[in-house]
Amino acid sequence: MAYELFYWPGIQGRGEFVRLALEAAGADYVDVSRQDDGAAMMRLMKSGRTPSFAPPFLRLGDRTVGQVAAILAWIGPQLGLAPNGDSDRAWLNQIQLTLADLVAETHDTHHPVDLMAYYDDQKPEAARRAQGFRDHRINKFLNWAEQVLARNPAGPHWLVGDRLTYADLSLFQVVEGLRYAFPTATARVTGDTPHVAALRDRVAALPRIQGYLNSSRRIPFNEDGIFRRYPELDG
Amino acid sequence: MAYELFYWPGIQGRGEFVRLALEAAGADYVDVSRQDDGAAMMRLMKSGRTPSFAPPFLRLGDRTVGQVAAILAWIGPQLGLAPNGDSDRAWLNQIQLTLADLVAETHDTHHPVDLMAYYDDQKPEAARRAQGFRDHRINKFLNWAEQVLARNPAGPHWLVGDRLTYADLSLFQVVEGLRYAFPTATARVTGDTPHVAALRDRVAALPRIQGYLNSSRRIPFNEDGIFRRYPELDG
Numbered sequence: 001m002a003y004e005l006f007y008w009p010g011i012q013g014r015g016e017f018v019r020l021a022l023e024a025a026g027a028d029y030v031d032v033s034r035q036d037d038g039a040a041m042m043r044l045m046k047s048g049r050t051p052s053f054a055p056p057f058l059r060l061g062d063r064t065v066g067q068v069a070a071i072l073a074w075i076g077p078q079l080g081l082a083p084n085g086d087s088d089r090a091w092l093n094q095i096q097l098t099l100a101d102l103v104a105e106t107h108d109t110h111h112p113v114d115l116m117a118y119y120d121d122q123k124p125e126a127a128r129r130a131q132g133f134r135d136h137r138i139n140k141f142l143n144w145a146e147q148v149l150a151r152n153p154a155g156p157h158w159l160v161g162d163r164l165t166y167a168d169l170s171l172f173q174v175v176e177g178l179r180y181a182f183p184t185a186t187a188r189v190t191g192d193t194p195h196v197a198a199l200r201d202r203v204a205a206l207p208r209i210q211g212y213l214n215s216s217r218r219i220p221f222n223e224d225g226i227f228r229r230y231p232e233l234d235g
Numbered sequence: 236m237a238y239e240l241f242y243w244p245g246i247q248g249r250g251e252f253v254r255l256a257l258e259a260a261g262a263d264y265v266d267v268s269r270q271d272d273g274a275a276m277m278r279l280m281k282s283g284r285t286p287s288f289a290p291p292f293l294r295l296g297d298r299t300v301g302q303v304a305a306i307l308a309w310i311g312p313q314l315g316l317a318p319n320g321d322s323d324r325a326w327l328n329q330i331q332l333t334l335a336d337l338v339a340e341t342h343d344t345h346h347p348v349d350l351m352a353y354y355d356d357q358k359p360e361a362a363r364r365a366q367g368f369r370d371h372r373i374n375k376f377l378n379w380a381e382q383v384l385a386r387n388p389a390g391p392h393w394l395v396g397d398r399l400t401y402a403d404l405s406l407f408q409v410v411e412g413l414r415y416a417f418p419t420a421t422a423r424v425t426g427d428t429p430h431v432a433a434l435r436d437r438v439a440a441l442p443r444i445q446g447y448l449n450s451s452r453r454i455p456f457n458e459d460g461i462f463r464r465y466p467e468l469d470g
Contacts, residue, residue, distance in 0.1 A: 049386050050326050053333045053379045065325045067332040069304065074325035090300045090309035091285050097302040098288045104339060112348045113363045116371065125360050128348045136351065144288045151284050 003029035003075070006041040007056040011225035012173075012218075014103065015056040017068045018075075020169040023212040025079035031217070069096045072166045081166040092160045095148060095167040099174055102141045106181065107226045109133050109233055119230065130233035134185040138178060142193045145171055149195035156195040157202065164206070171196065172203035177227030182234045238264035238310070241276040242291040246460035247408075247453075249338065250291040252303045253310075255404040258447040260314035266452070304331045307401045316401040327395045330383060330402040334409055337376045341416065342461045344368050344468055354465065365468035369420040373413060377428045380406055384430035391430040392437065399441070406431065407438035412462030417469045 003022060007015030009031075022029045033041050033055075044064070045052050052066030058075065065074050073093050076082030082089055110119045112129040119126060145159075154162040159171065175196060178186040190197045203209055212218055221227055238257060242250030244266075257264045268276050279299070280287050287301030293310065300309050308328050311317030317324055345354045347364040354361060380394075389397040394406065410431060413421040425432045438444055447453055456462055 049388060050329070051379065051382050051386065052329070053336070053376070063322045063325075065322075065329055067329045070325055070328040070332055073308070073328060074321065077321075086309065086312075087298045087300075090298075090305050093305040093308060094285070094287070094300055094302040097305055101288070108343070108347075112343075113360050114367050116367060125348050125363075128360075132349050132351060141288070144286065147286050151286065153284060 001028075001061055003027055004059040005029055005031050005056060006044060006059070007031070007033055009033040009038055010219065010222070012177075012221060012227075013056075013225050014068050016173055016219075017166075017170045018056055018058060018071050019217075020173055020209070020212075021072055021075065021079060021081055021166045023217070024164065024166075024169055024206060024208055025081060026208055027075075027079055069093060069100055072096055072170075076166045079166075081164065081169075083161045083163070083165065088160060092165055092167055095159055096170060098141070098144065099167065099170045102137070102174055103177075103226060105133060105137055106177065109181075110228050110230060119228070123232075126230075126233060130182075134182060134233075134235065138182065138185055139189050142175075142178075142189050142196055145196050146193040149199065156198075158199070164203075168199060168203055169209075172200050172209075175200045177221065180221045181227040181229055183229075184234045236263075236296055238262055239294040240264055240266050240291060241279060241294070242266070242268055244268040244273055245454065245457070247412075247456060247462075248291075248460050249303050251408055251454075252401075252405045253291055253293060253306050254452075255408055255444070255447075256307055256310065256314060256316055256401045258452070259399065259401075259404055259441060259443055260316060261443055262310075262314055304328060304335055307331055307405075311401045314401075316399065316404075318396045318398070318400065323395060327400055327402055330394055331405060333376070333379065334402065334405045337372070337409055338412075338461060340368060340372055341412065344416075345463050345465060354463070358467075361465075361468060365417075369417060369468075369470065373417065373420055374424050377410075377413075377424050377431055380431050381428040384434065391433075393434070399438075403434060403438055404444075407435050407444075410435045412456065415456045416462040416464055418464075419469045 005015065005018055007013065041055060048064060050064055056068065057064055057066035058071045065071050082092055109130040110126050112125045113122050148159055149156040152159065158164055159167045204213065223229065240250065240253055242248065276290060283299060285299050291303065292299055292301035293306045300306050317327055344365040345361050347360045348357050383394055384391040387394065393399055394402045458464065
């Protein structure tokens with residue numbers, strides 16, 4: 001039985017965190033909206049017993065789960081991308097949610113005051129929000145991830161235990177995204193977070209991830225997604 | 236063995252979602268920072284094997300877990316506030332994360348462009364952000380919750396299944412908070428979301444919750460928390 005992923009067809013966005021898990025595990029899945037331009041997604045989002053507030057959501061058989069961290073906590077064990085034990089899974093979930101906070105703050109840099117208006121309609125506000133993000137938040141989040149790696153009793157190769165989990169894939173994606181959107185500001189930080197930089201490279205070198213990144217299934221970063229390159233917001 | 240909750244001592248904030256679960260279950264817990272003004276919290280936050288990015292976090296024995304939704308997913312089964320089965324728990328987690336998004340958007344109404352500055356330093360931007368929140372988001376979130384209740388196969392009394400879960404407690408808290416911070420805007424919505432309004436009342440009438448709300452353990456809403464009453468942002 002194949003997983004069916006429902007997400008906006010033209011962007012990596014939050015769907016990418018789910019895609020990376022499915023790809024890393026070699027799971028059988030369909031990226032539904034890329035075949036029908038989102039038609040089934042919009043129907044499904046408002047129907048069914050477990051309606052999602054927003055994409056992405058993932059269907060397996062008769063179950064549909066939304067919210068990235070909930071999807072990953074659900075499929076992580078199925079895909080071999082989560083540790084055993086409730087406490088270690090709680091720790092993995094905590095890491096994922098902290099990365100989700102960073103993703104949300106990244107989004108707010110280009111949409112600080114009006115979620116429904118264009119970036120062009122809120123550029124002065126975005127400039128102010130992005131400054132605080134560059135000066136205080138990228139640094140704080142990536143240093144926290146560095147500490148998580150440094151303190152892992154199994155060593156700094158992976159965030160939790162001695163094996164790849166879905167949070168490693170998400171940290172890879174966040175670093176990629178920050179390097180795309182804020183290349184100058186991010187470069188100031190990653191020199192001081194060597195474990196994070198090494199993890200990014202380790203994930204990129206996983207054969208299935210390497211294959212995915214080189215395929216047409218990987219949508220390029222663009223200025224409709226969460227990580228947007230607006231040079232005036234970097235620096 | 237008692238749970239130890241670590242959170243800022245003077246506000247409900249995100250800690251309140253954890254407090255409500257502990258209180259509803261009659262769990263043995265210590266609200267540590269209210270006894271030492273946050274000293275142990277600040278020490279712990281930066282130490283240990285599973286460092287938290289921010290409060291709240293909860294300790295039980297030698298395990299510490301942060302991030303509200305991760306804490307609740309971890310202790311929900313221990314406290315009898317979660318259903319059985321991975322799929323139903325994923326659905327519960329999805330609901331909790333959607334409520335967390337609403338909480339984050341509420342926070343952004345008074346801090347849209349600078350997380351580290353005061354509200355007074357970003358009032359015009361807050362006015363714009365709050366307008367979109369009032370006009371589009373409160374309505375969208377509470378109507379989604381109404382649908383979740385209406386479509387519950389076990390009936391509209393609780394969000395998941397036929398028993399109280401931690402998400403019901405969180406929805407109660409969100410409605411309370413919105414009524415405090417945006418009384419006018421929220422009243423426009425809750426008349427059209429009768430299941431949500433009834434759930435709020437049902438939770439408030441639970442004997443342990445009633446006892447908690449009437450105790451000094453319940454910190455009143457105030458303008459240092461997430462739900463702040465700034466009349467100029469309501470309307």
